Amino acid sequence: MTQPTEGMRKVMAAAAVGDDVFQDDPTVRKLEDMAAEMAGKADALFVPSGTMSNLVALLSHCQRGEEYIVGQGYHTYWYEAGGAPVLGSIVPQPIMAELDGTLDLAKVEAVIKKDDYHFARTKLLCLENTHNGKVIPLDYMQKAYDFAKSKGLSVHLDGARAFNAITELGCDLKDLTQYADSVSICLSKGLGAPVGSVLCADKEIIKWARRWRKMVGGGMRQSGVLAAAGIYALENHVDRLAFDHANAKVLAKRLQEFPKLSVNMDLVQTNMLFVKTDLETAEKLTDFLKQHDIIILPGETMRWVMHLDVSSSDVKFVAQKVQEFFA
Numbered sequence: 001m002t003q004p005t006e007g008m009r010k011v012m013a014a015a016a017v018g019d020d021v022f023q024d025d026p027t028v029r030k031l032e033d034m035a036a037e038m039a040g041k042a043d044a045l046f047v048p049s050g051t052m053s054n055l056v057a058l059l060s061h062c063q064r065g066e067e068y069i070v071g072q073g074y075h076t077y078w079y080e081a082g083g084a085p086v087l088g089s090i091v092p093q094p095i096m097a098e099l100d101g102t103l104d105l106a107k108v109e110a111v112i113k114k115d116d117y118h119f120a121r122t123k124l125l126c127l128e129n130t131h132n133g134k135v136i137p138l139d140y141m142q143k144a145y146d147f148a149k150s151k152g153l154s155v156h157l158d159g160a161r162a163f164n165a166i167t168e169l170g171c172d173l174k175d176l177t178q179y180a181d182s183v184s185i186c187l188s189k190g191l192g193a194p195v196g197s198v199l200c201a202d203k204e205i206i207k208w209a210r211r212w213r214k215m216v217g218g219g220m221r222q223s224g225v226l227a228a229a230g231i232y233a234l235e236n237h238v239d240r241l242a243f244d245h246a247n248a249k250v251l252a253k254r255l256q257e258f259p260k261l262s263v264n265m266d267l268v269q270t271n272m273l274f275v276k277t278d279l280e281t282a283e284k285l286t287d288f289l290k291q292h293d294i295i296i297l298p299g300e301t302m303r304w305v306m307h308l309d310v311s312s313s314d315v316k317f318v319a320q321k322v323q324e325f326f327a
């Protein structure tokens with residue numbers, strides 16, 4: 001929902017560009033180096049979307065007939081149109097995530113297949129942090145990573161919102177991404193770039209990911225214009241994520257005052273809140289708010305997301321409009 005800022009548009013307009021399909025775009029290269037360095041990985045690849053980033057990562061880790069274990073509600077299983085099985089003949093093995101967003105490692109262990117020609121070959125564990133705005137702690141990440149390694153599995157982290165996670169964890173990106181062999185990070189969510197994600201990993205994975213990116217049509221030409229927005233976002237929009245998290249808590253508390261709405265405060269950990277009500281109220285409220293330029297994701301569980309275009313006075317305005325609605 002974010003709009004590129006004035007500053008972001010300026011650096012986009014002024015970006016030095018080349019042909020990135022020939023790895024000849026200095027601004028894309030700069031973004032990739034910057035992302036790799038921040039994630040503590042040897043290399044990185046700029047891709048048009050988080051979905052493509054996860055897809056090329058899965059395709060790089062797993063061959064045809066190999067399997068990835070993943071949370072059922074995780075993006076890499078539920079929200080990517082079945083890309084990995086359709087395009088890669090990779091077998092997903094989903095399991096239900098726990099309420100805190102983690103995967104129970106005993107449940108993971110139970111679905112790891114032994115080496116037997118009846119079974120798909122288990123190859124990869126896919127994690128997600130944050131998941132539905134919930135922060136997965138570092139000690140879990142370490143445990144999951146060590147567990148995966150002890151089983152000979154690789155780990156891919158869908159870190160679309162990894163910067164939201166580290167904002168709450170109070171650590172560097174590296175401290176989180178050390179527990180994954182590859183990590184995908186969205187520049188286009190709360191960071192506010194118009195498009196783009198970066199996949200960070202070792203050189204071998206990125207070499208394969210570059211080939212898959214080309215194959216699925218994600219090789220872009222003078223994409224330095226877009227990468228410039230990503231660099232700007234990493235330089236200017238990371239520190240301010242804490243404001244979004246604070247805004248989410250303020251709004252969640254206000255919304256709790258309305259008897260028809262329910263918000264589980266324990267789950268308000270980053271920039272999202274999930275607000276429950278009955279479907280009829282949700283639909284009417286969504287329509288009402290839309291008339292006032294407030295866009296929320298409708299449903300019995302509505303999703304309200306804070307980002308760089310939502311100020312603290314906007315939060316007050318939203319609360320006031322909700323009050324008007326119920327009045």
Ligand SMILES: *Cc1c(COP(=O)(O)O)cnc(C)c1O
Binds near residue numbers: 049054075158160186
């Ligand atoms: C948004 C998101 C993605 C996908 O990003 P797109 O750029 O929308 O394709 C992947 N994983 C998670 C957890 C996300 O929130």
